[in-house]
Amino acid sequence: MISFGTTEEQEVVREAMRDFAAQALRPLARKCDEGSAIPDDLLQQIWELGLTSTQIPEAYGGGGEERSPVTNAIVLEELAHGDAALAIAGVVPSLFANAVLDFGTDAQKQALLPAFCGERFHTASLAVVEPGAFFDASRPRTVAEPKGDGFVLSGTKTLVPLADRASHFLVVARNNGGVDAFVVPRDAQGLSIGEAEKNLGLRALHTATLELERVEVGPEARLGGEAGCDVRRLLDGSRTALAAVMTGLSRAVLEYCVPYAKDREAFDEPIARKQAIAFMLADMHIEVEAMRWLTWQAASHLEKCRDASRAAGLARSYAAEKSLWIADNGIQVLGGHGYIREHPVELWFRSARTLGVLEGTVTL
Amino acid sequence: MIDFNLSENDEKILAGVREEALLCRKYARHYDENEHEFPPDELPEASSWKPSVKRGEPSPEDSSMPVMSMLGIMGRHWGDYSVRLRQDRGGLGNAALSASGTPEQKTRWGGEVLAMAITEPGCGSDPSRVQTSAVLDEETDEWILNGEKIFVTTGCRSTGVVVWATVDKTAGRAGIKSFLIMKGTPGFEVVHKEKKLGIRADDTATLVLRDCRIPRDQLLGGDETVKQKGSGGFRGVMKTFNMTRPAVAAMGLGIAEAALDFTREQLEEAGFEIDYAAATASLPAPVAKFIELEALFEASKLTVLRAAWLAGEARPNNMESSVTKAHAGTAVRRITQGCIDILGPMGISREHLLEKWLRDCRITDIYEGTGQIQRLIIARGLLDYTRAELK
Ligand SMILES: Cc1cc2nc3c(=O)[nH]c(=O)nc-3n(C[C@H](O)[C@H](O)[C@H](O)COP(=O)(O)OP(=O)(O)OC[C@H]3O[C@@H](n4cnc5c(N)ncnc54)[C@H](O)[C@@H]3O)c2cc1C
Numbered sequence: 001m002i003s004f005g006t007t008e009e010q011e012v013v014r015e016a017m018r019d020f021a022a023q024a025l026r027p028l029a030r031k032c033d034e035g036s037a038i039p040d041d042l043l044q045q046i047w048e049l050g051l052t053s054t055q056i057p058e059a060y061g062g063g064g065e066e067r068s069p070v071t072n073a074i075v076l077e078e079l080a081h082g083d084a085a086l087a088i089a090g091v092v093p094s095l096f097a098n099a100v101l102d103f104g105t106d107a108q109k110q111a112l113l114p115a116f117c118g119e120r121f122h123t124a125s126l127a128v129v130e131p132g133a134f135f136d137a138s139r140p141r142t143v144a145e146p147k148g149d150g151f152v153l154s155g156t157k158t159l160v161p162l163a164d165r166a167s168h169f170l171v172v173a174r175n176n177g178g179v180d181a182f183v184v185p186r187d188a189q190g191l192s193i194g195e196a197e198k199n200l201g202l203r204a205l206h207t208a209t210l211e212l213e214r215v216e217v218g219p220e221a222r223l224g225g226e227a228g229c230d231v232r233r234l235l236d237g238s239r240t241a242l243a244a245v246m247t248g249l250s251r252a253v254l255e256y257c258v259p260y261a262k263d264r265e266a267f268d269e270p271i272a273r274k275q276a277i278a279f280m281l282a283d284m285h286i287e288v289e290a291m292r293w294l295t296w297q298a299a300s301h302l303e304k305c306r307d308a309s310r311a312a313g314l315a316r317s318y319a320a321e322k323s324l325w326i327a328d329n330g331i332q333v334l335g336g337h338g339y340i341r342e343h344p345v346e347l348w349f350r351s352a353r354t355l356g357v358l359e360g361t362v363t364l
Numbered sequence: 365m366i367d368f369n370l371s372e373n374d375e376k377i378l379a380g381v382r383e384e385a386l387l388c389r390k391y392a393r394h395y396d397e398n399e400h401e402f403p404p405d406e407l408p409e410a411s412s413w414k415p416s417v418k419r420g421e422p423s424p425e426d427s428s429m430p431v432m433s434m435l436g437i438m439g440r441h442w443g444d445y446s447v448r449l450r451q452d453r454g455g456l457g458n459a460a461l462s463a464s465g466t467p468e469q470k471t472r473w474g475g476e477v478l479a480m481a482i483t484e485p486g487c488g489s490d491p492s493r494v495q496t497s498a499v500l501d502e503e504t505d506e507w508i509l510n511g512e513k514i515f516v517t518t519g520c521r522s523t524g525v526v527v528w529a530t531v532d533k534t535a536g537r538a539g540i541k542s543f544l545i546m547k548g549t550p551g552f553e554v555v556h557k558e559k560k561l562g563i564r565a566d567d568t569a570t571l572v573l574r575d576c577r578i579p580r581d582q583l584l585g586g587d588e589t590v591k592q593k594g595s596g597g598f599r600g601v602m603k604t605f606n607m608t609r610p611a612v613a614a615m616g617l618g619i620a621e622a623a624l625d626f627t628r629e630q631l632e633e634a635g636f637e638i639d640y641a642a643a644t645a646s647l648p649a650p651v652a653k654f655i656e657l658e659a660l661f662e663a664s665k666l667t668v669l670r671a672a673w674l675a676g677e678a679r680p681n682n683m684e685s686s687v688t689k690a691h692a693g694t695a696v697r698r699i700t701q702g703c704i705d706i707l708g709p710m711g712i713s714r715e716h717l718l719e720k721w722l723r724d725c726r727i728t729d730i731y732e733g734t735g736q737i738q739r740l741i742i743a744r745g746l747l748d749y750t751r752a753e754l755k
Pocket of ligand 1: 275
């Protein structure tokens, strides 16, 4: 059945996240961006929302609530409406935990998940992106070679979120013609974690480069054991989550521009009464709607365990193009003021441009 | 609960629609090249043809009626814009009749094919400037209409027309009422049939009213309110557009989907793999372009389904209807133009239908309120502006 009807619970969650984003995230977004850091107590505050632990089964110490990718997409849109970098940082723990939940063996779940169920912020991270031009997540250059019954990992990963705080990394690598993911502890021999990367946007989100120089891991490191892990599906989830973040960011731009344009006057009337401005706002609204429905469609396919690659791919590429267009024109609506760092639109523009090249940094 | 899966029964119904549409497509080129002919009320196959898929039992998993209606429209237009196994009875005027007619009027004219005549040589986007006049002759209890209406869809083939006319030129929108005029009424004439870029099998006509007299009760919605200025007349007729905007979007999207399907076949035949998981930078240019067009299509279609779903929930969908039409209006233009980019010479050859689909779907952004008019409606909603504040 085609339905856009949210459940009552989804509406409650949406309200709660909207309030949290407005009160805890938006006011700190500029400071975190300028300082290229997120204070520990903010991460702790996000942690206390229980985004990660409540969705881990009770057997591993979690809250045992059913995980709904659709609800999580709604949550991400709301958090990213506050700030995209802070929203992403907040769900990095889930990025790792959900992958283990979805693809891990029981032993891997036992070993890795309880750490995510404590009271204090805990994270591990996902290493997907590789440096250089023409990166393609479905064709990584990082490689896993068999050695004994284990593997040797070699390659370079970049844009690994919260690499400074992660206890483990889930490294995506080529393995025997296919693609797999390997759990690598941060103190593994041969693994070096670089300095904080300096990027155009999402500056608050710490990311780093990982060098893997013949890192040896045992057979238990391969996510999913003998069966391996469906990396394609992992990426489908990540793409859908990115589209949700882009939707929230785009809505933030629109909602900032509307009152501004009604207030700002030029040639004897509010600029909003000029069609050149009013139509830009209308197009922003049209595209925010369109990208939200694309995101929901992909999330719903993930939730119902249907093939989501097409839906997720289309949602991500469409949202990437349109969110950039919206943020770009957000600056235009504010004119020179949009260019000044006193207003958030230039930050949103840098975030949008950065989000468009990310993979594997968010999850549902 | 949020869901994007069709039920088994939904799928069966739509598969039947597509089969029938494919049959109609065989005639598409003929009625495009022979603009003076109308497609028949029934194709020769009508009596013998049956869909190979049977409808299943209805289930609670089925999509709502408005959603299925939009998907059905897409399916039929995917076959061809105009040719039908059996022509649909009813035009835009019928929608106006069921939205604003009195119960009596609905029974009396419900069986007719009614066109809708708003546009005039001097006004299209701004119907409040309608100049066609209606004057009540108290002695005979008749309305006397004078004026010219252009671009009337099914103007030739309809049995009657709903005409917008003003009873008070100084009153603007408030003075506009709609009137039912049947063919054969003295003083009412079809004077011209347009030649068009596309949708050539659709008749688009000019109508002239010269001292055309109709009984008083042929005012749509009854005439009790005529004397009161500012009555709901204009608003009443504008209501008609609430489900027709998504429907017009769906028509265009059906055509755009045909173009995408044709292009996909050609790409696959040439050995291209359409890989949605690959990065754009590692895709061959035609495939990257194709995926971009597909995303545009999917986005547009979802706005239509959302507006229809709202209607099914009996929730207001005025802004959402404009979103569908504004989005699809540009999407279908870009999609069909882009498919020709991908296919080159094959795209412009009249041996294939792609060039026809480009011409046919170009109307989507024009009638039922241009893309600009839809953006006006959306912007007013967003900014909480009145018509006077943003026009
Ligand atoms: C094939 C076909 C079938 C049709 N069928 C019917 C029918 O059945 N019944 C009927 O009544 N009409 C019908 N129409 C008419 C159609 O609805 C009008 O053509 C349409 O509304 C535009 O009006 P116009 O052509 O007068 O353009 P105009 O109103 O002259 O507009 C010209 C341009 O100016 C723009 N514009 C106008 N106002 C504004 C504004 N305020 N802000 C920004 N831009 C603006 C428009 O978007 C457009 O781009 C049909 C037209 C065609 C081509």
